[in-house]
Amino acid sequence: MRFDTGQVPTDFEGYRYPFDVHDRFWYAYDRDDWTQLSTSQTIDSGSSNDYQPPPIVMRTAATPRRANASLDFFWLPADDKASYYVYMHFAEVEKLQANQSRLQYITRNGQVFYELFAPDYLYTNTIFSPAALSGGQYNFSIRKAENSTLPPILNAIEIYTLKEFLELETNQEDIDAINIIKSTYKIKKNWQGDPCAPHLLVGRCKV
Template structure:
């Protein structure tokens, strides 16, 4: 049964300003809210590289444009912004369907819009809860803050909070409905740390909508010790995560046929717990005398055992409860001794746990793997490559 989403409404709360106006979802973008925060009031457009329809209705705050030397690097929603020099806290209120899962993305490009060439710092809140501190690397860089959240009310507040280190601003605010069976946690919200398309070569490319039905942004990743496998065949990506076919159509595999895929991750926050999601699809049709049998270690200990992929099918392996953080983590995707082919990986995501004040509903935890019944005495350490 298809999901039905209630109409979305937008308002900005700041000073005495209060606006309540409809935000429209296009038929090919069901449930999408796409706000170009720097767009002139009561106007809209279709972004020509994604086909996403952006709107805005806000006339509080100050509408600004980034400098031309920066604007030609970005899609249209990121070439203007709305700053809030007045008030300590300014919030967008967005009506949602309580109990459904959403991706919430706030985007920021400073672009020296004020001519001060001084990048501000401020806080981003979801309601009364700290979501993240916004600290841009430079005037030219874009920063996305992305959250997966199940609201317990029929609205959310996305708020910019002045911390005394510059005027808060926002370039774009995007809300995307997800399938409730994806990104299952014990009730926590998830803040994106990294999302990589690991099957790319050195010519890195990013993908989002329309390649990704949920408009997640997949950044390319390349490792000198890896090589690329490619298929042009259609991949069945119909699990709850729906990783895009274009991402699944390439896979990383070690150049050394007896090697493993080594993934080293240093969390941006070494205190918070995290969840990891690994996406796999077998892109090679294996003859009867070949096999690809894998297992996954985390810091030398077994994380997932006995993974065998079906040709052109999609498998997502993930932690079913929050993992402890505290430093660099090393994941190894290894081949079994009797496997004739090395391991592969198509994409990977890491999320930091966010505990918000609202109570959340526990959800069942499931993951999709195919068990090949390894011996219990198997030494779960990746063999050394020749």
């Protein structure tokens, strides 16, 4: 799931290629207690964030309607045993004055998830879970620091479900057949990899 939190869903179907070079689909996500900020300036000019959220997505951001409120979002897992990775993308879209500051932190289920930070002006900062999240409760809040003069912002969210493949990538019967052949013909060579890789790389077949 990918959400553009700075867009209002009305008459907006989302962004994908050519706006997203990887053809990922970004849906609009909005709440009644949120409002939007935007800029006409280019995001990540001359630089590239590793996760490459589309600049058009990062040019808008959500912020609370009430100055002292937090930005809250959550999701309900389809399976209590499911695990997730979450990526939150931030970019300051307002040119702050000398007497202004936007300091914020993130909590998950009331516990600090990420400590104080200030989004960079016109550049993407991505905060993510380095390990898969589990436990059945996924309530996130982006909160204003006590000494911040401005409320928090959030430009985009990505949520991935961890998929575990419990079966071997190779059919066990194929492995058994190869081992029988090696045993029958008393083959001692290592058969890992491609036995007939390109000639220029290995010179000849390994078989």
